[in-house]
Amino acid sequence: MKQKLFLAAMAAIAMTSCSNDETLEINTGTERAIDFRTAMATRAIETTISNLDSFYVTAFNENIINAPYFKDLKFKKREENSTIFVSEDKYYYPGDGTNLTFYAYAPSAEELGSGSNLEIDNTIKNLTLKGFSPADSIPDQVDFIATKTTGNNKNNVDSVPLVFKHCLSQIEIKAIQQNPNNSYSFEIKGVRIAQAISKGDFDFTAFASESESESGWNLSAYTDKQIYTYEFDEPKDMAQGASLMDKCGGAMLIPQQLTAWDVVNNKENTRKGAYISLLLKITTKDGALVYPFKEDAEAGKEYAWAAIPVDTKWEAGKKYVYRLNFANGAGYVDPEEDTNKGKPILDGEVKFDVEVTDWESHDYTGNMENGEITEDLDETDTEDPWGGE
Structure with missing residues (x-):
């Protein structure tokens, strides 16, 4: 099975699907x-x-x-x-x-x-x-x-x-500092799953059919999108491998094909592209505030949203675990913020550690710099498809 992942953010994403x-x-x-x-x-x-x-x-x-x-x-x-x-x-x-x-x-x-x-x-x-x-x-x-x-x-x-x-797709978000950058400290105060279609009709007979491609959902009559949010009572330290949805288990959302936020050509996201966002505070190891940016911090903002575009196809009955690795960057300023929409939060080299695990437990990791990975999930193939370092 061949699958293409198109990623355009300074963070790593992993997806886990399971049969429920x-x-x-x-x-x-x-x-x-x-x-x-x-x-x-x-x-x-x-x-x-x-x-x-x-x-x-x-x-x-x-x-x-x-x-x-x-x-x-x-x-x-x-x-x-x-x-x-x-x-x-x-x-x-x-x-x-x-x-x-x-x-x-x-x-x-x-x-x-x-x-x-x-x-x-x-x-x-x-x-x-x-x-x-x-x-x-x-x-x-x-x-x-x-x-x-x-x-x-x-x-x-x-x-x-x-x-x-x-009948729904479950979405869980985790955050890690794989190969941690010890120069920075990350605190997370909330998560967002943004710009997913928010309404649909569910046909029980279609869902119960033997066709694997039939989810039972029909979204054609609906165009409204929603930002789904979960803010925590206490911030979580990313260095400890934060599980960000441990209390609620994960979001339960309508299966659909996401269209990613085009951060290059549509920074304000007027087309309502999809993304995942973390409510972040980033400081240096000596305590200097890096994010929120200066003007927001001076206005009294302690945390600000950092977004990562996603274009996953969510399927009914599967669980998707997004593991966001901020070792080499921190995504972009959320387009819902008042200023600096789409601006890189930590500018510099962009690398991705991408782990894709489906229910049969095919695990691959690797680095990517050009925004596209072609992955071959042949069950008999044990070679690292990226020719890992």
């Missing part, structure tokens, strides 16, 4: 209520069987075209530490073997955020979440899991497997 799923089973029978039982724990650290207290199900009967069999029915754990999920209102399979189609999801549309609503198409037995938008504040964002399956009383007497998948 959740498997449950439906206990069924001619005279038994439809209940849900866990079958396999997830590999994710977000929504898991252990912390999933409830989910919602909408069901269709293939022979009924004017209404769902039931809608937005809540299933809760029967008791603490139980693997059985039950509903307060009991429903049963039709006795004639008619198929039921189940759409399961968590949390509810209401809990996912204002503006989200479920639309039901009884004719084609489909469910769509319309107008979903993640919370502006990263710690307030929630994981969204969903799945689709079918069952009936004849073929599924024992159980029907129900495999939950994570």
Whole structure:
């Protein structure tokens, strides 16, 4: 598999993708209520069987075209530490073997955020979440899991497997000083993920298809972009290899192809290119303030935002860990700052240490000076593709 990474900032970026799923089973029978039982724990650290207290199900009967069999029915754990999920209102399979189609999801549309609503198409037995938008504040964002399956009383007497998948992309940001430049000290007070499309429609049937390229998301009706922010109570020291989202786990954002901020030709970012930004204070080892720049510091600003353009393609159900290495630079003045938009914060030699790790754990590192890396992730190839020093 060949992949091109286009990077145009004085920082290093690494991405980690992982497969996240959740498997449950439906206990069924001619005279038994439809209940849900866990079958396999997830590999994710977000929504898991252990912390999933409830989910919602909408069901269709293939022979009924004017209404769902039931809608937005809540299933809760029967008791603490139980693997059985039950509903307060009991429903049963039709006795004639008619198929039921189940759409399961968590949390509810209401809990996912204002503006989200479920639309039901009884004719084609489909469910769509319309107008979903993640919370502006990263710690307030929630994981969204969903799945689709079918069952009936004849073929599924024992159980029907129900495999939950994570519908969003999780974004985590870390900061390191690999081969640290001991001349500078970096303090981080917050993170931003800027200019991602902020709203979309989610098609449950498309998401549940076997096509690996089908995320279920349709963003064509929406153009608004958002800056997602997380500011810390206390600053973090980059020299200690700061994990910047240890309390919230990471952002939960809509899968999409990012278009990077063109820092050369569009410094003020009027085209709303994407970037990651850190709220920074940079000092020399003797305590002299380097960033924020003098005019901002004199105006009372203790920290200022430093941005790194990104053009990642986020996919549903994957986690992306951006490891920003400021050993050789500190990015550019965030275009949301009042002055010096797009100006390099530490001018000089630009080098990148880039680590790309997918779920199969292919690890490569190397230096890059010209803004482009072509990476060959052949599983049998152990040679450093950059001819490392």
